[in-house]
Structures are given as structure tokens and as C-alpha cells.
Amino acid sequence: MRYALLVQGGPYSHQASHSALRFAQAVVARGHHLATVFFYHDGVYNAARLSAPPQDEPHLLDAWRRLNDEHGTELLVCIAAGLRRGLLDEREAARHGKQGHSLEAPFELTGLGQLIEAGSHHDRLVTFSP
Amino acid sequence: MTRQDMSAIPNGDLLVILRHGPHGSSWLREGLDAALVAAAFGQRVSLLFLGDGVMALLGGQQVGPLGQKGTQPMLEMLGMYDIETLLVDRGALVERGIGVSDLSVTVSLVESEDIANVLAHHRQILNF
Numbered sequence: 001m002r003y004a005l006l007v008q009g010g011p012y013s014h015q016a017s018h019s020a021l022r023f024a025q026a027v028v029a030r031g032h033h034l035a036t037v038f039f040y041h042d043g044v045y046n047a048a049r050l051s052a053p054p055q056d057e058p059h060l061l062d063a064w065r066r067l068n069d070e071h072g073t074e075l076l077v078c079i080a081a082g083l084r085r086g087l088l089d090e091r092e093a094a095r096h097g098k099q100g101h102s103l104e105a106p107f108e109l110t111g112l113g114q115l116i117e118a119g120s121h122h123d124r125l126v127t128f129s130p
Numbered sequence: 131m132t133r134q135d136m137s138a139i140p141n142g143d144l145l146v147i148l149r150h151g152p153h154g155s156s157w158l159r160e161g162l163d164a165a166l167v168a169a170a171f172g173q174r175v176s177l178l179f180l181g182d183g184v185m186a187l188l189g190g191q192q193v194g195p196l197g198q199k200g201t202q203p204m205l206e207m208l209g210m211y212d213i214e215t216l217l218v219d220r221g222a223l224v225e226r227g228i229g230v231s232d233l234s235v236t237v238s239l240v241e242s243e244d245i246a247n248v249l250a251h252h253r254q255i256l257n258f
Contacts, residue, residue, distance in 0.1 A: 006256070041160050041258075081160060112167040119144070119254045120173075127257055 002035045003027050004118035006127040010042035011060045012053065014130035017046055021063050023126065024073070034073045036118040037064065039107075042130070044082040047075065047107040068106035076118075079109040139244075140215050143173040145252035151185035152201045158186050161258025162204045169211035176215035177208075178240070178248060184222045189234035205235055217248055 005024060009016025020037070027034045039046050051061040067073040077087060086102055089109055093101040103109065119125040146165040150157035169175045179187060186201055193200045208216070220239040223229070230237070240248060249255060 040164075041156065080163065112164055113171055115164065116144075116168045116171045116173065119256075125254060129257060 001032045001123040002121075003032055004036040004038065004122040004125045005034070006038050006040060006115065006125060007043035007046060008039075008041040009128060009130040010045045011048075011051065012057070013042065013045075016043070016128040016130050017060050018058065020128035021058075021060065021067075023128070024067055028067075028071050034067065034071055035122055036074050036076060036114075037067070038076045038078070038115045038118055040078045040081050040112075040115065042085070043128075044077050044085055044087050047077045047082070047087055047103045049102055049104045049107075065106060075107045076110045076114050077103060077107050078112055078115070080112070082109055139217075139240075139248055139251050140176060141174075142176040142215065142252045143254060144168050144175045145178055145249065145255045146175060147178045147180060147255065147257045148183035148186060149181045149258065151182040152191060153196070153198065157258045158183065158201050159199070159204070161256070162201060164256055164258070165213060166204070166207065166211050169213050175211075175213045176217060176248075176252060177213065178217045178219075178245070179222070179237075180219045180245075181222055182226075184218055184226065184228060187216075187218065187233040187235060187237065188228065189232065191234075202234065208235070219245065 005020050007017055007020045011017045024034050046060060053059055064075055068075055088101050089103045090101045146161055148158055148161045152158050165175050191200055191202045216237040217240045218237045219242060221242045
């Protein structure tokens with residue numbers, strides 16, 4: 001089956017991101033395809049490229065990246081929710097006259113329409129919220 | 131909507147559940163955003179207001195001093211997006227002392243025990 005996840009909890013603030021990652025790993029371990037993870041609400045902070053958790057805690061950012069690297073999972077971040085919260089890729093940073101950027105590939109800023117598409121085109125869309 | 135006319139529960143592509151009031155968090159605003167985008171993509175969208183989410187429907191809301199945009203203008207836009215199914219948990223209204231005449235939009239009341247049926251009538255659910 002093709003799965004999509006919707007993550008709406010901030011990393012290290014709520015259980016949602018941790019649970020989503022564990023579910024993601026279980027999905028691929030069972031031989032399903034995890035096609036899309038969509039980050040919305042405070043979930044967009046999962047994409048913060050400067051995230052630097054203590055070494056004895058799970059590194060959520062790296063775990064998301066690994067999903068993309070090993071399984072081709074697209075990591076989509078709602079652009080409206082992201083920009084408000086300071087999640088800008090290089091292009092958006094330039095457009096808004098900001099020095100530096102806070103989001104980079106494999107995360108992509110996209111519209112909410114991509115969430116709706118994911119819900120329509122995949123077999124399952126599972127939400128993880130605080 | 132009474133238990134007798136459950137057939138009146140519309141089938142839809144997407145049910146957006148709203149459980150937060152208009153102020154204090156961005157859940158309501160971001161949930162409504164998702165509903166509007168889905169409708170713009172041609173999906174048949176229903177809204178279900180549960181718990182404090184029913185506060186979204188109160189009339190006479192002001193933006194207030196906090197500098198947040200209100201959500202009432204978004205509710206007024208729903209019709210333009212063909213979102214006409216607004217389902218409300220009757221119990222949530224009663225618990226909060228809100229009457230239907232206090233609401234700014236036309237809604238269909240749902241009994242708590244019928245909510246599972248509402249979920250079953252929609253292909254996909256987003257919960258805010």
C-alpha cells in the first residue's frame with residue numbers, strides 16, 4: 001500500500017513526531033511504500049535544518065532525511081504554515097530579504113494542495129497530532 | 131438532524147473536524163485553510179465542529195487586541211467554495227450554553243452517538 005503521513009506536532013515538544021517516525025519505519029519494514037510525509041501546523045518545525053538535539057536523544061531531522069534517502073519518501077512542508085514560523089528555503093529567504101535559510105532539501109516547501117493530493121492518491125493518509 | 135434521518139448525512143470526499151475555538155491557537159484557522167484548499171481542488175468537503183470548535187460559529191466575533199486575524203470571515207467564504215455541510219455536535223452546544231440562534235451560519239445538528247456514522251460517510255478525514 002502507498003501511505004502518506006500528516007505530521008502536526010512540533011519536534012521535541014510533543015509525541016507526534018516520534019510516533020510518526022516509528023509508524024513510518026514500521027510501514028517500510030512491512031514492505032509498504034511511504035510515499036509522502038506532509039508537515040503542517042507546528043509540525044513544520046521538523047524541517048528546521050539547524051536542529052541540534054542532544055546526542056542521547058533521537059535525531060528527528062536526520063531520521064526524516066533517512067526516510068527520503070533510503071525510501072524516496074517526499075518530505076513536504078506547508079509553505080504558508082512554514083513561512084509564518086520562520087521556515088524558509090533559499091529561494092523564499094531571498095524573496096523575503098532574509099539572510100540565511102532554515103529549510104533545505106530533501107524538505108520541500110509546497111502548498112496545502114499537495115496534502116489534498118496525497119490524501120486522494122495514496123491508499124492511506126495517517127495523521128499525527130499533539 | 132435527528133437519528134431518524136441519518137440518510138440526510140451527506141457523503142463527502144473529505145471531512146474536516148474542527149475542535150478548537152477561534153482564538154488561543156491556530157488550529158481552527160489552519161483547519162479551515164485545509165478545507166478551503168480541498169474545496170478549491172474540487173473535493174466535496176464537510177465540516178464537523180466538535181468540543182470548543184463550536185465557538186467558531188458564534189456571531190459577533192471581533193479580532194480583538196491580540197493582532198490575530200479572526201476566522202469569522204473564513205466561515206463567510208465557505209459558501210463561495212461550495213462548502214455547505216456544516217455539522218455541529220449538539221451536545222457541545224448544550225454544554226456551552228449556546229443556542230442555534232447564537233450561530234452566525236446555518237448548520238445541521240448531529241447527536242453525539244451519530245458522529246461515528248458521519249465519519250463513516252466520508253472517504254477521508256482531517257482532524258484539527
